[in-house]
Amino acid sequence: MPSDRRSAPLRAVIVDDETPARQLLREYLGDFPGIDLVGECANGFEAVKLLPELKPDLLFLDIQMPKLTGFEVLELIEPPPAVIFATAYDQFALKAFEIHAVDYLLKPFSKERLAEAVDRARERLHHHRKLPVASLATEARGTGTPLERVLIKEGSRVHVIPVDRIDYIEAEDDYVSIHADGKKHLKQQRLTELEGLLDSQRFVRVHRSFIINIDRIARIELYAKDSRVAILKDGRQLQISRSGYEKLKDRL
């Protein structure tokens, strides 16, 4: 029942790496009758680990944090809650609204301003339950600069892989396996989607199943009449299709 949901307290979580910032928000929220503060996280890793258990309706999220930024946290949690960003930096505001944030609070903010944001969140949650934040987060970044690191969630752990450590990426059904630092990480994403996010000058789709980091290529050898193989610096061999070879020739 919508009316019930409207009167039921909202489960809220604060994610901020600065103790005083969490403390201030906690204190402000203490005076809001309809808010039930169920948890606090001091960094993005904690958030990714705790949020699936806490299942909050509303997230107060800092952007600049160690390890994972606020945007990256959103990318990793399912289902995404309603988000109110709280940060001292105004240059992220545009991106925040691109991913349909409920509101954007600039530190330091007043309790009145916070009340406005909370009202807006209640309104939003009342009208449409599901917010497609995560896919929009990816989309928003896709329009800007290329991906700098790939995030992989394994259970409650998050691996952060800077793209320059990636050797190659292989398609495996609905997953991709990312080969970096001699290890293999599985990520639920389509190869084509990941290809669109990476820097096309450094990462080339050489085959239906492979994206290769061109810095890792030692040499290219003829394999059969129409196909070639790339020999990586560590000796591994990857198949190259004819159209893949055309793309590679342009980059090398």
Place this chain on the structure above:
Amino acid sequence: MHPLLTGRGTIALYVAAWLVIAALIAALLIIPGTFGWSAAAMLVLPMAIVYAFMCLSSYYLCRAFPLLSTNVLKVFIVLLVAAVATSAVWVLAGSAWAMALGSLFNDAQFWERYRLQYPLLFGIGVVLSLLVAAVHYVIIAFEQARAAERRAYELRLLAQGAELKLLRAQIDPHFLFNSLNSVAALISSDPDGARTMSVRLAGFLRESLRLGAQEFIAVREELALARDFLRIEQVRFGKRLQVEESVTPDAETVIIPSLLLQPLVENAVTHGIAHLVDGGTIRIAARRTAARLIVEVWNPCDADRPRSKGPGIGLQNVRYRLSTLYGSDGSLEVEETNRYFRVIVSLPSTAER
């Protein structure tokens, strides 16, 4: 003041040129047999020296009628009239001198013979006067070029000074916003802490304005400011931000460009500590070796951070200031690994305070 009369060298050169001219005029009088050697010399030498200084007066005419902004024909007419007048006066003055010499040598024909040379001397006088005027225009053009060059240099110095001042004065506004947020948080839970924090913040701002207004300060002052800054940041970051200092006493007194280290310390916090879940220790070191001051700022950093493509704007500013003030004598080097980031600044330690 006439530019040719400002130095002994230029006067000597000018007079020497006129001695040559005097010799040529004398030759014109001797070769046809009008005058003997000594008589020609006695007549022409004083006349030439006098005329040398008479011709200088056209400098002011040349200044009044600049070549570029005046009709060239008009300039020529003005100068020609002046040359005719000057030459006439000169020939008549020469006539008086010839009369005096005539009575000195007891030669009744002396003046008569001089009088016959009126047209020749008058012509020479006009040509010489115009020649000197031409020299004046060359001198004026040269002076203008030099003045323009100096003005451009002064402007450049002024612009550079303003730029350097601007580079010194940059305070990151986010530092202020975050600090004010901490004060807001402390007000109810720890009123004393809030008071201390606002006093420290005010102290830091006042001190950075005061030091930023000076071009050079002592290392001691710069380090005190960095300490203020780090104490404020420690309220935000808590135990995540630790600081170690190792500064030798002889380094503290060296004079350095003001607020040179502040951006390095700020970077160590915002690009280092702020990205680490458990934080770490920033190390600041300063020492003197021979005639140099070496300052190092070291901070741990996150191995998974996105790598910067080059030095950030803060480091670029410091490098620019060093090269502007010390040329190749000042340097900033960066050592970057997966685990830490280190900046080493080296500059001459000539001045102390």
